[in-house]
Amino acid sequence: MPIGKRSPTPAVIGRLRLANQGLLGGKRASVPEAVRWMTAMQAQDLGHALWAVGQRVAGPGASEVRAALDAGTVVRSWPMRGTLHLVAPEDLRWMLGITSGRLLQSLRTRHRELNITPDDISHARDVALETIATLSRDTEAAGVSREQLFAAFEEAGQVTKAQRGIHLIACLCQEASLVQGPMAGSKGNAGVQQLFVPFDQWIRDSRAVDREPGIAEWFLRYIHSHGPATVRDFAWWTQVPLSEARAALSAVQNQLVELPFGDASYWMSQETAAMLDDGVPGARSVLALPGFDEFLLGYQDRSLVLAPEYAELVVPGKNGVFKRIIVAGGGVVGTWARTGTGKSAGVVPEPFTGTLGPSAERSFLAQARAYLKFMES
Structure with missing residues (x-):
């Protein structure tokens, strides 16, 4: 199902992903x-x-x-x-x-x-x-x-x-x-x-799922939780051959919505598409996400949410070790680091442009406090 002529910005796609991953409210119960x-x-x-x-x-x-x-x-x-x-x-x-x-x-x-x-x-x-x-x-x-x-x-x-x-x-x-x-x-x-x-x-209870329906289910679940995303994103994420990923799309395409963007087709659930009509949340959101988070690592193409000129600040030396990231309004705007241990533990923001701005910094500090409390509890 195509979505028509609507053409969101990369930041909007980023916020849709944040919402689907449960990072903008709607958190899971367990x-x-x-x-x-x-x-x-x-x-x-x-x-x-x-x-x-x-x-x-x-x-x-x-x-x-x-x-x-x-x-x-x-x-x-x-x-x-x-x-x-x-x-x-x-x-x-x-x-x-x-x-x-x-x-x-x-x-x-x-x-x-x-x-x-x-x-x-x-x-x-x-x-x-x-x-x-x-x-x-x-x-x-x-x-x-x-x-x-x-x-x-x-x-x-x-x-x-x-x-x-x-x-x-x-x-x-x-x-x-x-x-x-x-x-x-x-x-x-x-x-x-x-x-x-x-x-x-x-693991006493394992589901029995054959290969073809298994890949189709996997693709559908990926799009629901990670979309909007492309077939190539899914094929990279799972390392399923691209031909089988495309076959999976064909099997579940009637349950999804197509979002043309740039030279690619992005896929999302009908619930996600409805957000484009009702208003995509998170325009002022600021999140302190861990390194290797699915918001960044869950896609082959990360350039929608992380500008290429800043990529090496997240993965210094391209060594495969991802730093913790600050995400504001659907895009990666910096990294952050933990300092000290125990009662002396702290969090230091490292924005790409040198500053977060007063409002964003207050939101980040709230995230930092939540992180330190979480790790100690």
């Missing part, structure tokens, strides 16, 4: 509900991921997100792009069924360099599951740490140096033999690592 709505949330830096969830849920603290990981109502794994994401537990297996084959194929050269064969992966699986079973029986441990798995691999003759160990673990997670489970330690005590547990013991 951590699992927020993660399920987003379908997947980038989470290679767990501290940043905690705040990403916190910005989308009404009134939680970081401890509630950790509790969801401890309870298994949210899981953290590598469902796509070889990157850690938070997902709903019932979705992980079918997502892996769509993405893992292509990912593992892309790693064949690296696995040859590391001398990882299918027999090695099978052996590592047996060692890992036996190690977990033994420690659970002898010590009532909830799972095993990466270091414990590495030690068991080494004892069994599987070298773990030069990233070989983490590739073995990743293979076991890609095939749904293992998954990251409860936190390895309490808040303030190694609380950024998780224990590895058997997949089927941790």
